[in-house]
Amino acid sequence: MPNGTNCPLCDTDGGRVIWRGAEFRLIRADDALLPALYRIVWNAHLTEFSDLSALQRLSCMDAVVLVEQTLRATLAPDKINLASLGNVVPHLHWHVMPRWRWDAYWPQSAWSAAQRTMDDARLARVNALLPEVDAALLRAFARRFGGT
């Protein structure tokens, strides 16, 4: 994929935008099997984490950990998974995923084969909290990085 050409994270936001800054944005993905999946997406088309400057890396991981802290505080998941892969979409983005022992993939990765059918009642309880989680993230990002 040439830089930025036909790149879904250049052409679209990649999900519901929770907060947007000059260098990166926070989006919530819509994945039926992975509730409360958020991503930090770098705005410019870069491929690797080490393509960022040292200061940009600090900001980026500060944002990743702020999502992690907010998800722990609001959803109390059993685990947080962090990953920057980009094999399919080579535009720098970090996944921040809350994981639960009851979720479809536990204890395997979110890219592994599903281990069980989704627990619809538990899923619905997480989904019901998403407006509150989105709002907590927006407050935390505005406080840390500015903007509204």
Added chain:
Amino acid sequence: MPNGTNCPLCDTDGGRVIWRGAEFRLIRADDALLPALYRIVWNAHLTEFSDLSALQRLSCMDAVVLVEQTLRATLAPDKINLASLGNVVPHLHWHVMPRWRWDAYWPQSAWSAAQRTMDDARLARVNALLPEVDAALLRAFARRFGGT
């Protein structure tokens, strides 16, 4: 898993130790389908990245990116994958994985189903470079973090 009890990353190094510091170590895993798979393993038994202090997080990601930079310089992979999952072994560790278009899992994650049989000739070429990569990592870590 209670903290540190029967934890494989408390009980063992978790791989070939390339560099060891007071807070974390760099190991190379031995995985037949994932050549040159390195991990930053936190020495103390912590579970989440956000369990680290802000300064510890800086050191940790500084180490992760130093592995990434060294792998890019020595192996020129098609992509780097970074991940901290810990669902199975909930002791903080970061995977730094070079990925190639010919590798067994490409373009899927290293936790996905294999996509093809391993290309033994290419694998052998990467494996032949590992002593050089290990040495480059040791030099880079000693320069950045001290020790030998």
